[in-house]
Amino acid sequence: MKALVLAGGKGTRLRPLTHTSAKQLVPVANKPVLNYGLEAIRDAGITSVGMVVGDTGSEIMRAVGDGSEFGLDVTYIPQEAPLGLAHCVLIAAEFLADEPFVMYLGDNLLVGGISSLVESFRHRPCDAQILLTRVADPRLFGVAELGPEGEIVGVQEKPLVPRSDLAIVGVYSFSPAIHQAVRAVRPSARGELEITDAIQWLIDTGRSVRSHVVTGYWKDTGRVQDLLECNRIVLELVEQDIRGTVDGLTEITGRVSVEPGAVVENSVLRGPIVVGADTKILSSYVGPFTSIGPECVIQDAEIEDSIVLGGSSVHGVSRVAHSLIGRNVEVSRAVGTPNIHQLVVGDHSKIQVRA
Known part of the structure; x- marks a missing residue:
């Protein structure tokens, strides 16, 4: 057959x-x-x-x-x-x-x-x-x-x-x-x-x-x-598997998989989640039903119920949820005044911001 x-x-x-x-x-x-x-x-x-x-x-x-x-x-x-x-x-x-x-x-x-x-x-x-x-x-x-x-x-x-x-x-x-x-x-x-x-x-x-x-x-x-x-x-089928580096200041609850080469510092991880190889999670909250691809950076951010593809970063943003973030994407907080949203968005995208 x-x-x-x-x-x-x-x-x-x-x-x-x-x-x-x-x-x-x-x-x-x-x-x-x-x-x-x-x-x-x-x-x-x-x-x-x-x-x-x-x-x-x-x-x-x-x-x-x-x-x-x-x-x-x-x-x-x-x-x-x-x-x-x-x-x-x-x-x-x-x-x-x-x-x-x-x-x-x-x-x-x-x-x-x-x-x-x-x-x-x-x-x-x-x-x-x-x-x-x-x-x-x-x-x-x-x-x-x-x-x-x-x-x-x-x-x-x-x-x-x-x-x-x-x-x-x-x-x-x-x-x-x-x-x-x-x-x-x-x-x-x-x-x-x-x-x-x-x-x-x-x-x-x-x-x-x-x-x-x-x-x-x-x-x-x-x-x-x-x-x-x-x-x-x-992700409901994920087993606890910590093969990356997680410091003593990080709180882990639920089933969390951290792949080799990943680094987690001063963060909260609430499973079920998967953290890809060589990704860095720094001073952040990663909530349930989130998969973060390889070589990403999540810093000073909160994210849950989302998919982040490889090579992307989320920096200084709270809270990201129900989102699909593509490869090599940068999501960051705007600084200074006026208080504006600055977007570079491709065709057929969907953006929701709170006014």
Whole structure:
């Protein structure tokens, strides 16, 4: 059994971060979202992975390499433009050959992995197995409609009037029959080859399509609020691990991970939090559900429920919360008069200040 990992797309909902970085590499608890998926695939016993990449392909390739770091053998499949999930299957046909496979969206996070789902597919083969979860606003997702016996009778892609609240999770299992389906469908109104249309073709032609409702945590990390929520969930699993240098004036409560080379002085750390390698936290408060990347500086500041990416600094500011701070960003207090806010902000950013 093989895996097809989708790591293309433009990440428009995460701009400005994704102007310069792949959305799949934005970290949750200091680890790229993509890594969680690759580890889940490996833990499910799959080693041969095809990875569809787009404009950010070079960055993905630098981060993943040949896959050996994850115990995988990765083959890269370029996609000229984001033309839909079914198009990804279409261009991966040579790699996938006639084997069943798991398709995993690289910006999705499914806590608990996929081992049981893969085992279910192996022991009860079908032409498509899709995972479903109940969501508050199904208009944002592919949606499945179930019949009276729980069977799948239809699927829709981001419908204006959803027929159910069951969203399709970004992990699928397919038999080789999906290749005929993706060749049969035509582009949608969005100009894309939709995987939901291919699944509907399987249903309409009498193929076996099975579903499973996910009760654990799943999130599409396409928006800032989704990343922050994932960060909170994953940090709940953090264990106490102090490998950096923490002085005697620092107060630590809860589960706190301080990576090697990090220095913490005269500060308060309230977990769960992760402090990246070679980061400095000086005379500051770092509150729950915060992950601070490598080589950052937090000084005379307060921050909580936030993600800070590598190389950034927060100096003399209180209080930062519910924030996503990109790489090599400087956040500091303005001094002198008049009392002004001085901002240098990129496209598609969101700033909230208290007047």
